[in-house]
Amino acid sequence: MCKHKWIVYSTGLINRCLMLYCNHCDVVGTVNNPTRGEWSQAFYAPRNQYTWKGGNDRVTIRHPKKCA
Ligand SMILES: [Zn+2]
Numbered sequence: 798m799c800k801h802k803w804i805v806y807s808t809g810l811i812n813r814c815l816m817l818y819c820n821h822c823d824v825v826g827t828v829n830n831p832t833r834g835e836w837s838q839a840f841y842a843p844r845n846q847y848t849w850k851g852g853n854d855r856v857t858i859r860h861p862k863k864c865a
Pocket of ligand 1: 800802820823824
C-alpha cells in the first residue's frame with residue numbers, strides 16, 4: 798500500500814478545491830475544504846508545485862482528474 802506523498806499541482810477554479818497527485822503512485826486527489834491560506838498558496842501551484850503538508854486524511858482520491 799502506498800502511503801501517498803501528495804504534491805499540490807493545481808486548483809479547481811469552479812469548485813474551489815486543491816488538485817494533488819501522489820509522487821509515488823501517481824494517483825490524483827483533491828482537497829475540498831482548503832483554508833484561505835491554503836487556497837492562496839495553491840494559486841501558484843501550476844508553476845510551482847509543492848508538497849502538501851495538511852495531512853493525508855484531508856485528501857479525497859479522485860478518478861478522473863476533477864473536483865467533486
Ligand atoms: Zn501514492
